[in-house]
Amino acid sequence: MKSEQMSAIDRSATGMRSRPIYMDHHATTPVDPRVLDAMLPYFTEKFGNAASVNHLYGWEAYDAVEAARGQVASLLNASPREVIFTSGATEANNLALKGVMRASRPGSHLVTAAAEHRAVLDPARRLQRDGYQVTVLSVDEHGRVDPEQVAAAIRPNTVLVSIMLANNEVGTINPISEIGRVCRAKQVTLHCDAAQAAGRIPIDLQTLPVDLLSLSAHKLYGPKGVGALIVRKGAGRVRIEPLLDGGGHENRLRSGTLPVPLVVGFGRACELAAAALPEEATRLAWLRDRLWTGLSAQLDGIRMNGHPTERLPGNLNVSFEGVQGDALMAQLKGVAVSSGSACTTAEPEPSHVLRAMGLSETLSRASVRFGLGRGNTEQEVDAVIDEVAQAVRKLRRITRFGP
Ligand SMILES: Cc1ncc(COP(=O)(O)O)c(C=O)c1O
Incomplete structure (x- = not known):
């Protein structure tokens, strides 16, 4: 060497x-390095736009994106059609919080917690400035959110609870199953920022009662600039207003040409994380x-x-x-x-x-x-x-x- x-x-x-x-x-x-290898052809010879439907370049980009969608879904035991690619977890969190709140009645209520990442707390503050009601729950000495506190905070006009799976500073894992059960019982959507948890601890969306989940590729040995919001289909009641208007990509939730090499890298990184x-x-x-x-x-x-x-x-x-x-x-x-x-x-x-x-x-x-x-x-x-x-x-x- x-x-x-x-x-x-x-x-x-x-x-x-x-x-x-x-x-x-x-x-x-x-x-x-295995992620980089998977990405490289999509910068050069396979450079097509995944939305181009009339030629080989578009088809191979489309196929690569769909394969990556499957790999991301598979890490979480979700369905590929539930994966909405974004630029990272910051955007996924913004889409979840602003998207759900803005699709609800003016003045609706959001519940989150004090130890969340700024990518949740800052959108929550903006929503509050825009007239939505926001409750920020305290955490215990270990940084955990108490499911009973979540239950007590939910009001008739609560539409969304956003609690992270694992904390980025102290690594504490929240009791998301219990919090999810509370939200399901009260018919409130649960968003979970899993940027730090995905690929590091097992996540099974067939059993974890979460409706929306944010991910970021660069936290799991993938490239920077790509992530996803998982929008569970079983949670048919979740209405989300997109942040961007454009070509209606990603099931009309995230317009814009997909960064195919990054998406391919994200998929491969998820596949490797699941195996390792x-x-x-x-x-x-x-x-x-x-x-x-x-x-x-x-x-x-x-x-x-x-x-x-x-x-x-x-x-x-x-x-x-x-x-x-x-x-x-x-x-x-x-x-x-x-x-x-x-x-x-x-x-x-x-x-x-x-x-x-x-x-x-x-x-x-x-x-x-x-x-x-x-x-x-x-x-x-x-x-x-x-x-x-x-x-x-x-x-x-x-x-x-x-x-
Ligand atoms: C818990 C958590 N949420 C969100 C983010 C933001 O992720 P991204 O860099 O993909 O925007 C991070 C990154 O620091 C994080 O740790």
Whole structure:
């Protein structure tokens, strides 16, 4: 193998790591080489528009899109005709929330929760500004939504409940089956943001009582810029107003020429995720536990955030007492992780998820999210434990005694 082709992992094994160890798989994942291989022909010789019905170029693009639709559906045990391709989970969430609310009576009611991703909370806020009623439920200390609270929040004019399957910061998995049963009993549509859950934990839409489900390809080793909203057909009562007017693609819910190479990559990524899931989940949970045990053995004053058992296999969110997450981030040259601050604004805010779970502002700012994924190894975990422990000890010395 040529040296420039060596991955960071190979380099780390030979002590010549040139890039930080990647442990931020909740932010995004690398495109699997097998996914890229599947995509490449659709940029070049098979470049047709899937909506062109008069020639071979269009037919092969159409066939590829339909095959991908089947692969996405199959990961979730859904039907291919329930898959509506979008540009990602942000768009899928917007389509679900704005689409359902705008198709309902003015002033209808939406229920969501405080630990949701901004891609749900921001559309909910906009809907509220537009005159819809919105209830934002609190979460418990582990970041979970209580199904009884959902039941209590539902009013006669409630049309939609939107609760995520797994949290992107702390990995907590919500009791969606129970929440779904509550919604079914009250005849309210349930939307579920599964951007972090899909491909990481099993999802079976034949048994999970969810009506709308959002997905994103780049969280499961597929390309950025594509995702899907699953619109369950059994839930015939779901009326959705599209966000875009155009050619009426995707069952009139999402107009616009489909990005065929991205869709093909998304499909292949789902197929690979389905095949790898049980083994990968076990391996990542083992690595995650090793990381936690190693950090706890070397450091005191640390706490794990999120649910102790109902959590994503590759997620570890830790608060380090006496340390600023951002300062720690700056110390960690050999590992790419994410701090608990949402740096989407000029003024970094402490994580709204950790704050909703009841953590103080100081502890929220002292948190780091480790997101383990397909490429991570035991050796990398051990290297990260040492580097993090050293950095935390150094920062604590500085805070105690000054630089
Ligand atoms: C839970 C959750 N929802 C939605 C999104 C947005 O996904 P996308 O990047 O596909 O728009 C993310 C990505 O960070 C996420 O973690």
